[in-house]
Structure formats: C-alpha cells, structure tokens
Amino acid sequence: MRIALLEDEHEQAQNIQAILADRGHHCDSFPTGQTFLSAVLHRSYDLLILDWQIPDMTGIDVLRSVRAHLNWPIPVVFLTQRDSESDIVQALDAGADDYLAKPARAAELVARINALARRSNPDADKEVLTYGPFEINTQQRTIRLHGEELTLTDKDFDLTLFLFQNQGRLLTRELLLERVWGLARDINTRTVDTHMSRLRRRLGLNPENGFRIKTIYQRGYRLEAIQAPQKHPADHSRTADA
Template identity: 45%
Template sequence: MRVAALDDESDQLDLIRQTLASMGHDCHGFTDSKTYLRALRRETFDLLILDWQVPDISGLEVLRWARENLQERVPVLFVTNRNTEADVIEGLNAGADDFMIKPMRVGELMARVKALLRRAYHQQPPNEVSFGRYRFDVAGAQITVDGVPVTLKQKEFDLALFLFQNMGRLLSRKHLLEAVWAIEAEVSSRSLDTHVSRLRTKLGLHPENGYRLAAIYSVGYRLEAIAPPASGHAGADATETAHHEVAQATEAPTGG
C-alpha cells in the first residue's frame, strides 16, 4: 500500500517510514503541510497519517481539506500529542478514522494500520480473483474473459489485477508505477501508457463491454464498471415506436 505521512519531527517520521516499510508498504514522508498538500493534489495514496501540531498548517486543517477535495475517501490516522477527549472528538468529527497518541509505539502503529487497511480495502482470496467476466489466476498469472484465456505479459497481468482490485479509484501514475514496477524501478510514463493501451485492447475494456479504463488528465487512470449501452435492436424498436406515435398524432382527425 502507498502511504503519505506528515510529521515535522524527523525522528518520528523516520520511525513511521521504517515501521511501514517493514510491513511491506511504501511510505512517503513529509515534514511540512504545504508539501504534503501539494502531493495530495498530484498523487494518490491508500492511507494518510497526520500529525496535528505542524508549524505551517495544522494536521486538522489538512484533514478537512482532504475530506472536502479528495474524490476517494482515503483512511486517515492521526498520530499526535493531542490527547484530550475534546481533541479526539474533534479529530474524529473532522473525518479521521483512528487516533493514536504519542509517544508512538511501533506495535500499536502496526496494529492500527493493519486494521484501517483491512476495513478500507477488502482483499479477496489471493489464489483466484473474479470480477464479473474476468477471472484472475494469481499464482499462474493467467486471466480468462468469459472462460477464454487471454495472453498477457507478467507486468500487463500485474497492472490489470491492480486496476481491477482498485475498481473505481483514481490512481496516479506514480501510484501505478510503484505498485506494479516497484519503487526502485526506472520506468517511464510512456511505458505505463503503452501497457494501459494494450490492456484496453486485449481485455476489451470499453463501455460497450461494461468497463471504461479512463485517462485522467495530468493525474493517472481509473478503471470503472459502467452499464453497457442498450443494444441496437432495442434502440431501433424505440425509434420505430416513436415514429409510429408521431404518425398517429398527425393522422388523428381534428375536432370541430
């Protein structure tokens, strides 16, 4: 999972990053709110961790901005020195999902992060995952559409699975690159665009098939499940009925 953590104390931020890295998560750390907000505008994350008392803009204001402006409701965990009942109530009412009091304990942080991610992202059994017509054999890196196997390269399969697991979510380019190619990989945005284009074609991710893999300008991609358009016969029948009703109306005798 991709996490954005805000804390103006570098030692606390390092501890958060190290803890999340040990859990297999990719944590991006920020020591000021302005840079943090800039990242939230340009990128997407699976979890936000906030310190309340940050010099430039308080964590509470950052939370309020996130709830008002982010399309996705990303889970938020406060890790802060604010420990009164009134503080906890204010933070939760502003949209926080959990509240953790400093000094931070690593075991507690791990447990709270696991609980938040488990509630927010329901993971299906890993060996075999199905999304309507699409069936993923995770162990064999094989996908079938309506029972027919589709040949995909490993990264194409990984990207397709990640998009389907995040159906409806806007995913930034960096999010996709880090999730599929790993953070240390040097992969260009052009390579991502090429993989997306191939998936559209190979998997038939078009509105007429009930799905749309949309490019969101300057941000990234979103895979959406949509209702397929009515069939041509249905449209023709509706048109014929309309013409018939108009003919009846024009042929009806006028009163008098």
C-alpha cells in the same frame, strides 16, 4: 506500503519514518498541510498519517480536503498529542479510520497500519473477483469478460488485477512500475503507457462494459467505473404511433 506523513516536528518525523522503514514501508514526510496535500493529490500513497496541530492549517482541515478530492477511500490515521474523547470523535466523524496518541509506540503503530491495510483491501484473499462483466480468477490467473476467457500475458494479468483492486485511485506510472513490474521508479515509464494502451483494447474497457482507463495528464492512470449507455425505445414508440 507507500505512506505520507504530516508532521511538523523534524525529530518526530524522522522517528516515525525509521519505524516504518524498519518494517519495510516507504514513508514521505511533510511539515505543512499545503505541501502534504500537494503530494497526496498528485502522487500515489496507500495510507496517510496526520498530526493535528501543524503551522498552516489543522489536521482536520487536511483530512476534509483529502476526502473531498480523492476518488478512493485511502486509509487515514491520526497521530497526535490531542487525546480527549471529543477530539477523537471529531477526527473519526471527519473521516479518519484510526486515532493514536503520541508518543507513538512502534509495535502498536505498525499493527494499526497493517490492520487498516487489510481492511482497505477485503478482496485480497478471494480466489474469484467480479467487477461488472469481468471475472478475475486469482489462482488460475485468468480473466473472463461476459464469460469468455481473454488472452493476456502474465504482466497484463498482474496490471489488470492491480487496476481493478485500486479502481477510482490515481496510479502514477512510478507506482505501477514498482508494484506490477517490481522496478525502481527511475525506469523509463513508457513501458506503462504501452501496456495501458494494449489493455484498453484487450479488455474492452468502454462504456458498454462499464469501465474505462482514464489518463491523468503528466501523472498516471485511473480505472473508473462508468454507466453503460441506455437504449431508448423512442424510435419504436414513434413507429407504433404512426
């Protein structure tokens, strides 16, 4: 997973990064609330770890800003020296998913993170996923729209599945290359743009089918659920009245 850590003490940040890297996770660390928020709102992370007491704002303020500005429920863990019941309740009420007291115990921290990752993607083990008129069979690797099977390449299928499983979330080109193509982030990102343009046409991502791929300028893409336009019987009623 890609994890963002808010921790102003350099030694502690390095320790947590080492624990997570040893378990195969990538962790970026930030010492202030402003630098953390700037990264989280402009990049793609799978999970956030917050300290409470930081120089420029509180971890609670950071959490509230994350919940107010992100369009998907990213998992958030508090890791802090504050461990009173009232502190825990306040953090959970503000939108935290879990709460741990420092110092971090490596095995417990990783176990909590893995548990949150599983809960944040409850459809991961399902064979058939349904999103409006789209039906995705993860075993047969097929996608149907209104019951009709679509003709897609293997990469188109992988990209479509990742988009739907992360709808509402900003997905940077670098993240898509990493998760869908398995490539390093310094590869030419035009590959992603080409596939996205093709998917818009092949999947029929339009208001009639309830979804669209929105391009986020200089950042990436986001799959959004939208309401289909309603048909108004106004013309018929006017004809009847006449």
